[in-house]
Amino acid sequence: xxxxxxxxxxxxxxxxxxxxxxxxxxxxxxxxxxxxxxxxxxxxxxxxxxxxxxxxxxxxxxxxxxxxxxxxxxxxxxxxxxxxxxxxxxxxxxxxxxxxxxxxxxxxxxxxxxxxxxxxxxxxxxxxxxxxxxxxxxxxxxxxxxxxxxxxxxxxxxxxxxxxxxxxxxxxxxxxxxxxxxxxxxxxxxxxxxxxxxxxxxxxxxxxxxxxxxxxxxxxxxx
Numbered sequence: 001x002x003x004x005x006x007x008x009x010x011x012x013x014x015x016x017x018x019x020x021x022x023x024x025x026x027x028x029x030x031x032x033x034x035x036x037x038x039x040x041x042x043x044x045x046x047x048x049x050x051x052x053x054x055x056x057x058x059x060x061x062x063x064x065x066x067x068x069x070x071x072x073x074x075x076x077x078x079x080x081x082x083x084x085x086x087x088x089x090x091x092x093x094x095x096x097x098x099x100x101x102x103x104x105x106x107x108x109x110x111x112x113x114x115x116x117x118x119x120x121x122x123x124x125x126x127x128x129x130x131x132x133x134x135x136x137x138x139x140x141x142x143x144x145x146x147x148x149x150x151x152x153x154x155x156x157x158x159x160x161x162x163x164x165x166x167x168x169x170x171x172x173x174x175x176x177x178x179x180x181x182x183x184x185x186x187x188x189x190x191x192x193x194x195x196x197x198x199x200x201x202x203x204x205x206x207x208x209x210x211x212x213x214x215x216x217x218x219x220x221x222x223x
Contacts, residue, residue: 001211003170003203004126004156004177006058007184007196009037015191016047019055022193023200026056028082028181031072032064036188037181044076058082058100066091073097082128086114093123102128102158105145112148119152127152128179131159138165143173163198170206178203 007019008028016027029039029047039047048057056079061069066088073081082100083089089101101124103115119127127149131137137160146155156177157169166178184199186192 002207003175004154005200005203006156006177006179007181007191008058008060008158008179009181009185009189010047010191011037011039011189012043013047013050015193017050018191018193019196020051022197023204024055024196025177026058026079027051028058028060028179029078030060031069032060032062041072041076048077056080061085061088064088066095070095080126084130086111086118089124090118090121093121099124100126100128100156102130104130104133105140106133116148116152119149122152124153126154126156126177128156128158129175130179131157134159136160138168141169141172146173146175161199163195163202166199166202167206170203 004025005023006026006028007024009030010016010019010027019027029044030037031039051057058080059073059076059078060082063085069081069083069088069092080098080100081092082102083092084102084104089099093099101115101118103111129146129149131140134140149155154176156179157173157175158179161169161178161180162183169178180199184191184195
């Protein structure tokens with residue numbers, strides 16, 4: 001089993017195509033602003049026209065309402081919608097959209113329970129657990145934070161990931177996927193293709209080690 005990789009914050013076709021060629025399973029296009037990673041809808045159309053069909057395109061929103069999201073999503077052929085709003089996630093799922101819920105762990109504790117209840121519907125194939133906003137994401141990653149969501153959905157880890165620490169994150173939390181944005185940037189809104197390449201390599205080397213150890217029957221995280 002390969003770890004699902006999403007490269008987020010794409011603002012131009014060059015970076016998105018490079019991510020797909022390097023092996024990203026999905027690219028994320030940010031539609032909330034103002035942000036250096038915000039992607040204009042016309043550029044989003046250009047990006048999607050040039051990506052291979054096997055690379056999913058995820059539209060990313062924060063707390064916008066379902067109605068606000070649909071204003072943009074209805075005109076684009078997005079594979080999925082990522083939102084940090086439980087209310088919007090529920091409405092969009094009921095409307096037939098493929099939704100990836102995302103939770104920031106710095107939010108109110110009650111939101112974890114709210115998301116966990118929402119996942120009981122079985123409508124969500126993936127969930128992003130985002131450590132952005134934590135004082136030290138690298139030192140904060142904790143497999144216990146993922147427990148409320150395991151078994152209900154595939155769990156994707158985000159926040160503070162780089163090519164230098166993604167293997168540590170995978171070992172500590174054993175997520176089903178990883179989501180990277182600033183960790184593969186050369187400058188705000190522009191990706192560094194060498195950083196992207198090294199990030200992909202680190203994840204795939206981890207996958208290969210896990211597969212090898214599992215095949216050998218050794219004591220190693222089973223994913």
